[in-house]
Amino acid sequence: MKILNCPLNGPRPIQEFHYGGEFHPPLDPAELNDADWGQEVHHRHGEPGVKREWWYHTASGTWFIAERDNLKDHVIQTYLYTPECGND
Amino acid sequence: MTSRLPPQPGEWIDREQPLDFQFEGVSYQGYTGDVLSSALWANGVHVLGRSFKYHRPRGIYSLANHDANALVSVGSRTNLRADCLPLEAGLQASAVNTLGSASRDYLAIMDRFSRFLPVGFYYKAFHTPRRLFPFYEKQMRKVAGLGKIDPQYREGPTGKQYDFCDLLIVGAGPAGLSAAVDAGERGLRVILVDENPHPGGSFTWQWQRNAEAQERYKKLLDRLHALENIDLRPGTIAGGVYSDYWVALFDQHRLTKLRASAVLIASGCFEQPAVFQNNDAPGIMLGSAAQRLIHRYAVQPFTRGVILGANSDAYRLASDLAANGIDVTALCDLRPEGEPSTAHAQVEATGIPVYRGFTIYQAETRRRGKQLAGVIACPLDRKGEPQPQAGLTLPCDGVAVSVGWAPDGGLLYQAGARFQYKTEVEQFVPNSLPAGLFAAGRVNGIFSWPDQCRDGLRAAREAAVYLGQPGVTELDSVTHQGPSPSHPYPIFSHPGKHNFVDFDEDIHLADFKNAHQEGYDNIELVKRFTTVGMGPSQGKLSNMNAIRILARHNRATIQATGTTTSRPFQHPVPLGHLAGRRFHPLRRTPLDAWHRQAGGQMAHAGSWLRPEYYGPADQRDQSILSEANQVRQTVGLIDVSTLGKLQITGPDAAEFLERIYTGRFHKQPTERLRYGLACDETGTVLEDGVIARLADDHFYVTATSGGSGAFYRELLRWRQIFQLNVQISNLTGQLAAINLAGPESRNVLKDLTSIDVAGDAFPYLGVRRGTVAGVAATLMRVGFVGELGYEIHVPASSALHVWEVLADAGRPFGLKPFGVETQRLLRLEKGHLIVGHDTDALTHPAEADLNWAIAKNKPFFVGSRSLEILQQRPLTRQLVGFRLADADVTPFPKECHLIFDGDTIVGRVTSIARYSTLKHPLGMAFVQPRLASPGSQLHIRTAPGKSVVGEVCSLPFYDPENLRQQ
């Protein structure tokens, strides 16, 4: 069973967490045309590699971002969301 | 007749404690410390079981916990390996997979047909004609499988447990013990597991006559026992290694989920069989098995034996057997050059004849294969082929095979290690280990005990460095010296086809040739086709030879041929240990006990337990209808504590709600409620509820019972993304909610509360804070069930008090509690949808006629952009109400029944009620827009070829002017 390191609560077994999907930098919907917006909300690609993912520590109610290489199932780092996370 | 030897130094049996036991109904005596196999062997019982396919008699082979042909049943427990089943007083064991007994098995006739049963026979023979398959299956089930399970078996839940350590060491042999002591003396928390009841590994069987080794063993144990931070767990199997060194440990009682920071595998090797004709006869065993019998259990393996060897171990074994009074007739060494070490001279000194470049060509048996009579040994030519014409007959009652080893590397593979085949040792050896994983000893290709101790120390130091220990002196790696411990091809063909490669599954050498001819040239495919390695021992005694055979067929190297995938569990594990105790927490409202006492029919509703209605289970419809009428006519009381209840506070609270919900909240007056509809980013309806403004910076929000947990989670995420100054508190479990509903509700409440409940003072969609029954409460005027009503929210600890006061006060008005099924009926009559029940994962507001809840010209809310796109598109379906003329139609439609127009699906029922206070059945359905206008006919298919006609009507069914809830 994997260990995930919650930035606030420290390393915990994976069953304490809820997966929140891939992290997308928040975009301004007004700036996208219909097709691009559709891509933004519906398109999920399964290409393996390093992904940014939302994870939630249920007991403490903590959302954070994990950078995970889903090819190796290796978590590179975890951190709390800040608005800077949107800047790739 | 007994084969028990005089007391041996370090023996595991306790001669002070003899035990009586039974095998196949016959009584025997053994000792505490015996396993079933050793006790039977001591009593001269050499047929311990029958093979899987041909029912050939089998005895002890490895005595290393993977003798898969000696499986027994004891009471309700079955498929127990006799070589690791501790003997207990009164034990009654019987062999599995026999018709009759192990000694006289009527299915032994299968052996005569063996030539007609090549691998793949069952696959090919019985799949056509298809109509006969059930017959074939039934017949085959009678003879297939091993032990019989007891369907009546009952046992309480086995607790699983978590555990933690710095370093887990698997295997307490020379390497593991040395590593544990070194790591322990550094202060690391060490868990040392070994499958055997005593630590020591090869110290306890191979090096018993080596004084220096025994001295080291004793010292290691003394140091080990002096350390409190080493947790030695004998009788424990490390069954599997999972992510981040989560290791499943199994002992007699339970599964332990161990989290280790680092893992050191010193699991050793499995000694491997040689393949020759009748190599499975009872009395033929591995050299290590013979030595285990002697040194651990003080049992003579045989009286007159032949050794088939190909390494130094075989020579030490010969000396060991001779020293214990066994007549070793011959040592056949597969190697033409023989043994280069001093071990050879020691054997010669005992006068045992050594035949270099010889193999055993075939074993001879008597008594229908149950007893070994002798062997025919013959020289090998330069290619390694046996020359039977030059064979010698050697009478004997036992053969000890010592031709090579295969690593017990399963855990290493599972943890991500890579192995390389090294010809210096003719063995796969780990050559790349992930961080935190270490290997030492025989599994690492190290075969002498001083080297194993050194290798254990080396690995422990590396682990200490990995774990961040300061001041660690690292050691150089250890390499194997001397001749190879394994022979590259101890496999010999024979026309007799009883030269077994896999004893579990009775697979012989020619089966591999057939598989190869059929085109199976990949080790994983060969495994599936021949079933090699798929038996109870999972190939511990067969995979390596199978790889050697395939490599030769493919004319490839062993490295290129590769290994099969290692999967948990390393050893068979009782299913009860895996099932164990499980936790299925259910949520209960503070009124749970009251509901039960009042006859509430409790049912699962998401994670909650709720009363569906009150009354006998056989009067469901009547009870629900009677409760509904009560609410419509006088007053009812329902526990709605499962409602999601969120408190949103802070200067940005209104702004936050504006971004989450489709409506507007900045200008919402205090003490007023608004309907709240929330969508996700794709515009799908996610949640609905009411939003009460209690102060400028304080909102109280309800959400659906089923969705509120996930909704709360999403709100927390949006709070982070929006970076607003707002606090979100989930009060769902903290507060109870009670809905007092019905025309008399005001009269019930008015004397119990500090709030003025007069219609003008507390209008519909108002919210007030005050007390009810002396308890601080928030009251909301909502109309979910369509009557005058008050939703009363109080701290959960006070819920029972408030409920009982309300129930008492309502008694003169005929107040009755009503359940969640009744509430569902009432809201359906009112045309209120339930999000997640009447909507699905694609429903957008327009489809459910919820566009009225979307504020116009709002710059942003979650889902707004998607809705903007969706609103431009024509609707593909609409949620409508419908009625049926007749409640007695059968089968009656159910939720999710489809609606057809001819052969085309045009809709789906989302809610339906057979009996309602409106005297006719009614429901809601998604239908194509062309069918959405009142009067349209809906053909609901209730069974193949049967449908019921419903008629679309406008919503709500009940009180369309909404007068009653005002």
Place this chain on the structure above:
Amino acid sequence: MSLPITRTSPILPPASPGASRDVAGASLALWFDDAEQERRAAQRLALCDLSSLPRVGYKGNAATNWLREQQVPIPAETFESKRLRDGGIVLKVASDEYFLEAGPTGLDLPPQVANFPPECFPIVREDSSIVLCGVRSKDVLQQVCGYDFSTAALDRVVYTRLAGVDAAVFPASGFPQPLVKIWSDRSYAVSLWNSLVEICAEFEGPIIGAQALFTDLA
């Protein structure tokens, strides 16, 4: 002054208590059968339901200051705690959020006031409160929780999952025996309690009243 009993624990007591006391409108069992036996059990292994104790939360940027004004000691860091006057606990659960549980008198929480300053919001906290105590409580925790409490600091809360229930677990100092407090959502209290009772029973750990924990109550 004794209030009428208007508050109840979600957990039904195993038997009528031998002695109990009123705490803020609820009944708190002091002992069930034999106070001395329960005191000994508490040293070894026992379960106690303290859900009847009152508790409250405060959130918002002004919460820290307001609590300080109420003479509530403020823990320095998130997840840390301080002791209240009568044995109660104040926990800092986030930078702007506190959780307070009263001691056995029920009187050491800040007074309820009509108006809080802006950005200080009281939060209803009706969590269930279960105490697992004794030297063998480790054995029980190991069966229900994947967190290694042998390395956990005292008086610091750990948010984790226990027997499938999200909970705040608090290894507390200042008691006559090793002790963890387990706070969870009240709706899960019965499930969690039943799991713990079943496992404790395997280790012969009984259900006890509060007197074995709070010796002043004797």
